[in-house]
Amino acid sequence: xxxxxxxxxxxxxxxxxxxxxxxxxxxxxxxxxxxxxxxxxxxxxxxxxxxxxxxxxxxxxxxxxxxxxxxxxxxxxxxxxxxxxxxxxxxxxxxxxxxxxxxxxxxxxxxxxxxxxxxxxxxxxxxxxxxxxxxxxxxxxxxxxxxxxxxxxxxxxxxxxxxxxxxxxxxxxxxxxxxxxxxxxxxxxxxxxxxxxxxxxxxxxxxxxxxxxxxxxxxxxxxxxxxxxxxxxxxxxxxxxxxxxxxxxxxxxxxxxxxxxxxxxxxxxxxxxxxxxxxxxxxxxxxxxxxxxxxxxxxxxxxxxxxxxxxxxxxxxxxxxxxxxxxxxxxxxxxxxxxxxxxxxxxxxxxxxxxxxxxxxxxxxxxxxxxxxxxxxxxxxxxxxxxxxxxxxxxxxxx
Amino acid sequence: xxxxxxxxxxxxxxxxxxxxxxxxxxxxxxxxxxxxxxxxxxxxxxxxxxxxxxxxxxxxxxxxxxxxxxxxxxxxxxxxxxxxxxxxxxxxxxxxxxxxxxxxxxxxxxxxxxxxxxxxxxxxxxxxxxxxxxxxxxxxxxxxxxxxxxxxxxxxxxxxxxxxxxxxxxxxxxxxxxxxxxxxxxxxxxxxxxxxxxxxxxxxxxxxxxxxxxxxxxxxxxxxxxxxxxxxxxxxxxxxxxxxxxxxxxxxxxxxxxxxxxxxxxxxxxxxxxxxxxxxxxxxxxxxxxxxxxx
Numbered sequence: 001x002x003x004x005x006x007x008x009x010x011x012x013x014x015x016x017x018x019x020x021x022x023x024x025x026x027x028x029x030x031x032x033x034x035x036x037x038x039x040x041x042x043x044x045x046x047x048x049x050x051x052x053x054x055x056x057x058x059x060x061x062x063x064x065x066x067x068x069x070x071x072x073x074x075x076x077x078x079x080x081x082x083x084x085x086x087x088x089x090x091x092x093x094x095x096x097x098x099x100x101x102x103x104x105x106x107x108x109x110x111x112x113x114x115x116x117x118x119x120x121x122x123x124x125x126x127x128x129x130x131x132x133x134x135x136x137x138x139x140x141x142x143x144x145x146x147x148x149x150x151x152x153x154x155x156x157x158x159x160x161x162x163x164x165x166x167x168x169x170x171x172x173x174x175x176x177x178x179x180x181x182x183x184x185x186x187x188x189x190x191x192x193x194x195x196x197x198x199x200x201x202x203x204x205x206x207x208x209x210x211x212x213x214x215x216x217x218x219x220x221x222x223x224x225x226x227x228x229x230x231x232x233x234x235x236x237x238x239x240x241x242x243x244x245x246x247x248x249x250x251x252x253x254x255x256x257x258x259x260x261x262x263x264x265x266x267x268x269x270x271x272x273x274x275x276x277x278x279x280x281x282x283x284x285x286x287x288x289x290x291x292x293x294x295x296x297x298x299x300x301x302x303x304x305x306x307x308x309x310x311x312x313x314x315x316x317x318x319x320x321x322x323x324x325x326x327x328x329x330x331x332x333x334x335x336x337x338x339x340x341x342x343x344x345x346x347x348x349x350x351x352x353x354x355x356x357x358x359x360x361x362x363x364x365x366x367x368x369x370x371x372x373x374x375x376x377x378x379x380x381x382x383x384x385x386x387x388x389x390x391x392x393x394x395x396x397x398x399x
Numbered sequence: 400x401x402x403x404x405x406x407x408x409x410x411x412x413x414x415x416x417x418x419x420x421x422x423x424x425x426x427x428x429x430x431x432x433x434x435x436x437x438x439x440x441x442x443x444x445x446x447x448x449x450x451x452x453x454x455x456x457x458x459x460x461x462x463x464x465x466x467x468x469x470x471x472x473x474x475x476x477x478x479x480x481x482x483x484x485x486x487x488x489x490x491x492x493x494x495x496x497x498x499x500x501x502x503x504x505x506x507x508x509x510x511x512x513x514x515x516x517x518x519x520x521x522x523x524x525x526x527x528x529x530x531x532x533x534x535x536x537x538x539x540x541x542x543x544x545x546x547x548x549x550x551x552x553x554x555x556x557x558x559x560x561x562x563x564x565x566x567x568x569x570x571x572x573x574x575x576x577x578x579x580x581x582x583x584x585x586x587x588x589x590x591x592x593x594x595x596x597x598x599x600x601x602x603x604x605x606x607x608x609x610x611x612x613x614x615x616x617x618x619x620x621x622x623x624x625x626x627x628x629x630x631x632x633x634x635x636x637x638x639x640x641x642x643x644x645x646x647x648x649x650x651x652x653x654x655x656x657x658x659x660x661x662x663x664x665x666x667x668x669x670x671x672x673x674x675x676x677x678x679x680x681x682x683x684x685x686x687x688x689x690x691x692x693x694x
Contacts, residue, residue, distance in 0.1 A: 035515075035518065035523070035624075036523065036624065037523065037624070038523075039518070039522070039523040040522045040523045040524040041524070043523070170667075170668055196667045197667055197668050198663075198667055198670070199667075199668070199670060199671030201628065202671075203619055203625070203628055203629065204417075204421055204619070206417050206420075206549075207414055207417050207418075207660055207663035207664065207670075208663060208667065210410070210413050210414065210417065210543060211410070211663075211664065214407075214410050226524070227523075227524065227525065227620055227622065227624075230524065230525060230620045231619060231620055234618065234619075234620065235618065238530065238537075238546045238548065238549075238618060239537070239544055239546055240537055240544045240546070244544075256522070256524045257524060259524065260524035260525040260526065260527065260620060260622075261527060262527030262529070264527070264529065265527065297522070
């Protein structure tokens with residue numbers, strides 16, 4: 001064991017000094033939804049992003065052989081667990097990345113801890129991943145329900161939306177998002193009049209929307225995602241709910257959702273994301289490369305998070321000189337993060353990645369200059385305001 | 400204001416109406432399934448994919464060719480119906496002498512393939528399709544705001560369902576169809592081309608699914624999985640109504656839409672399963688379904 005560590009250290013030194021003497025093999029598993037409601041916002045695009053990270057890291061020249069595998073977890077925690085186990089036990093996967101659907105992500109986080117590997121989550125939302133269900137092996141990269149609640153929820157309350165009614169997807173993610181947004185609304189002196197929990201995934205939301213309308217709330221909070229949000233927004237406009245003065249808070253809306261809705265329906269929607277392709281020169285350049293490799297589709301923040309997460313993981317592997325989970329995660333948390341998509345940031349003790357969040361408003365069809373030109377920036381939320389303070393999370397291994 | 404079952408009557412009426420609207424889709428889809436099952440003895444698992452194709456064809460007509468909703472309402476079912484005819488001639492017709500299961504597996508496999516192809520091409524999030532300008536806006540009914548388009552869906556679906564029922568039960572063509580269901584050999588002996596009758600019937604059943612798809616395009620997201628989500632429920636509707644019963648599928652379609660709508664008010668978490676619970680109860684009490692004849 002000691003000898004092993006010595007060799008690893010020697011390797012690291014060799015790598016750092018620029019001469020690729022030894023080879024490290026790294027196997028990365030991209031686990032996400034490849035056929036269901038979240039397939040566009042993660043799916044194959046996340047695999048493309050992971051490959052780009054390996055390319056940009058220039059792994060080969062550094063003596064690190066990276067292999068990427070991918071699988072479809074169908075948004076089911078049991079399927080996700082089975083794949084994760086097989087990957088870790090039999091296929092020699094060192095790190096799993098992405099995993100949208102909070103219930104699946106929590107399951108993978110548990111298994112990763114049990115097997116002592118690394119889990120970099122980009123796709124899932126629940127803030128429990130770095131809170132009550134935190135794990136020393138998990139890094140939560142892109143966004144979480146707390147940041148969404150404070151971004152969109154905070155902005156809506158500030159704009160005068162004092163009373164709320166929630167449409168909540170009936171599983172871990174929806175519950176967490178409703179809980180975190182309720183906290184924001186109540187802290188700002190607002191009131192939650194009620195909520196309705198709808199089956200996931202659903203198709204017809206008119207019944208739930210009518211209940212929301214009957215509540216007479218200022219704001220209808222959509223604590224759902226993907227196809228559910230698309231249908232909710234479409235039908236809210238159809239039933240004249242938004243026209244009658246109630247506003248919709250899409251608490252989690254992705255670029256691909258806006259693309260599917262069309263600007264005619266989505267215009268004016270306020271939403272929170274941590275990445276948008278048209279933020280600056282670097283994000284534009286990267287996104288164009290991504291689009292070229294992915295049928296012309298622009299990346300979502302989830303896919304951007306996969307890129308940045310894999311890039312930072314590989315840097316940590318290089319610095320640690322191997323794939324030992326403890327050392328790699330320690331390095332990931334120790335080194336500041338720096339990538340073209342999220343800029344400079346850091347990873348906190350509880351696994352929370354810290355960077356800016358952005359409040360966007362969806363453009364009107366007249367404002368948009370072409371395909372994928374959808375957002376205008378309303379506000380930049382600095383990390384200290386965007387993320388839940390460390391001590392409030394209740395993560396057990398953080399003193 | 401008095402309350403009925405704990406909620407204001409206005410809200411209750413609104414939910415009943417919404418249930419009726421959803422029931423329109425169930426009725427149209429289960430009708431097509433019932434016709435196909437009645438004549439072909441095939442459990443058409445491709446039905447959901449064909450419903451989805453109807454919506455996509457409408458979208459393609461508009462996006463690529465600039466053809467509007469009203470034309471698509473006629474054209475899309477025809478186009479999808481023709482693909483149905485091709486599928487029946489090439490594949491399904493080879494399975495009539497085999498057990499039900501083979502037809503089920505074939506159509507299920509086809510559905511997966513069709514959905515996969517559309518997913519590869521168009522992604523999963525769906526495509527925007529606007530409500531036709533003539534039907535945008537809505538009426539304030541006092542107890543709820545009824546979008547014009549939803550009203551149209553109920554009317555269109557009722558008209559098509561009743562017309563189909565009329566053709567099958569009251570016309571000469573329908574009599575041939577029913578006779579061919581009972582005894583294809585004897586009907587063939589009278590000089591009627593039974594295989595062609597069967598092909599046309601399958602095409603028509605598929606066309607009904609596509610028609611429902613076009614109706615759905617402006618209100619639900621047009622995506623490759625839209626049929627897969629719905630079709631399981633529709634199968635339950637057909638089972639409750641009685642396999643192959645035309646009137647049964649129409650009545651249960653609308654009825655279960657309403658039951659589901661009410662569940663969404665009283666116990667929203669259960670709205671995804673309520674139809675299956677009813678199915679289980681009906682199967683226990685009346686195994687042939689509410690309108691079915693015991694075999």
